[in-house]
Amino acid sequence: MTTPNVLDELEWRGLIAHSTDRDALRAALGEGSVRFYVGFDPTAPSLHMGHLVQVLTARRLQEAGHTPYALVGGATGMIGDPRDSGERTLHSSDTVREWVERVRGQIEPFLSFDGDNAATMVNNHDWTASLSVIDFLRDIGKHFPVNRMLARDTVKRRLESGISYTEFSYVLLQSMDYLELHRQHGITLQFGGSDQWGNLTAGVDLIRRTDGAHVHALATPLLTKSDGTKYGKTEGGALWLDPAMLSPYAFHQFWLNAEDEKVGELLRVFTFLSREEIEDLEQQTAxxxxxxxxxxxxxxxxxxxxxxxxxxxxAKAAAAALFGGGDLAGIKPDTLASALREAGGTTVPAGDLPGILDLFVAAGLVASKGEARRTVAEGGAYLNNVRVEDPELRPTEADLVGGSWLVLRRGKKRFAGVEVG
Known part of the structure; x- marks a missing residue:
């Protein structure tokens, strides 16, 4: 059964930055199951934190009774939406096809493909591959005044540094997606990030111009830290969803380090906890x-x-063990390895291992052997969570944890890994 106030729920969670006619959208969402779509361009082999906002918003709408279409852009992924930072690297068709499948696999677990409002996966390559340039220019390009295209924020910012005709024309392709999905599947709502607002409204306008129909668009806000900088970065790069690109341990640590001022906002956007639970957690944090x-x-x-x-x-067991509160041997080897690589350290060849003082220096926990010696004397040096008493200690292969690691810790909070092999 459709939940009539899902728009109010999205507003409370801070998930609406812009929308077309708000009252009309609320009415549509309250009248029955609205068919909506959200698109993802496979310009990388994995989705990241920003995409997760869209995936979870689609899930919220589906749980409220609406019908999701998740578009993975095999065509638009060949080009990529214009960025402020400059032209994207164009990837081969084989690479994009592979990434389409990987991205589909990341989206599918979040949606239900059963029931009256079952989700559908679509690929815009299906309706662009056979389209001729002449037909595209006549049927789509005719409806895009160049002066309006030049007025788009990203295009204006890129005009001085340079923008290719390829990226300049991206808005036509995304707008055509909305038109095709509206015609083929009766979709009447598209949403995406606020940086996509120009593309979203261009699609709404194209449908009005070509078919005389009134459809809707909604944009989620760009999430920022307290200082206004973007989220989505860890020490190792983007906050990828693929565990091969960012370990679950590092992923867990990222959220664990959220700012107090932002934790309520992040709980609203990224969890399905109730309003009461979130407000209680906010109060506890305060x-x-x-x-x-x-x-x-x-x-x-x-x-x-x-x-x-x-x-x-x-992830929790690994964190506890690495900070001295648990059993290192009980951590899965891949989790241990990813946690230690995230923390930083060094690599040494197997065989005759260096002494403990040299290892502490090599791992970056101290600046010199003299400092390492003082740390041992003060009782602040640990090997595999056991206090080092002898500054002349030389670890052996029998000390390796997880098959190839030595875990060094200085005091309570600083640890590093030494990978042997």
Missing amino acids: DKPFLRAGQKRLADEVTALVHGADEVEQ
Whole structure:
């Protein structure tokens, strides 16, 4: 049964930055199951944090009774939406096809493909591959005044540095997607990130010009940190959803380190906790920020959504063990390896291993052997969570954890890995 106030729920969660006629959209969402779509361009082998906002918004709309179409752009992925930073690298058709399948596989677990409002996956390559240039220019290009295209924010910012005709024309392709899906499937709502607002409204306008129909568009906000900078980066790069590109441990740690001022916003956007639960966590964070109740629940919830509950437990066990509160031997080798690589350290060849002082220097935990010696003397040096008493200690292969690691720790909070092999 359709939930009539899903738009109010999205507004409370801070998921609406812009929309076309708000009252008309609310009425449509309250009258029956609205068919909507959201698009993802496979310009990389994985989705990231920004895409997750869209995937979860699609899930919220589906759970409210509406019907999702998830578009993975085998055609638009060959070009890529214009960026402020400059022209995208164009990838081969074989690469894009591979990425289409990988991205589809990341989206599908979040949606239901059964029931009256079952999800559908679509690929815009299906309706662009056979389209001639002449037909495209006559049927689509005719409806795009160049002065309006030049007025788009991204295009204006790129005019001085340069923008190719390929990227300049991207808006025509995305607008055509909306038109095709409207005609083929009766889709009347498209949503995406606020950086897509120009593309979203261009699609609405194209449908009005060609078919005389009134459809809707909605944009989610760009999430930023307290200082206004973008989210989505870790020490190793983007916050990828693919565990091969960013380990579940590192993913969990990212959310665990969320700012107190932002934890409520992130709980609203990225979890399915109720309003009461989120407001209680916000209050706990305000009253006792040192307990980090909001961050802990946020990290657990989002990691479970993306990687599963087992990976949450592994990430928590790994963190506890690495900071001296658990058994290192109980951590899965791949989780241990990803956690230690995330922390940083060094690699040494197998065989006759260096002494503990040299290892602490090589791992970056101290600046010199003298400092390492003092750390041992003060009782602050640990090997595999066991305090080092002898500064002349030389680890052996029997000390390796997870098959190839030595875990060094200085004090309570600084640790590093030494990979042997």
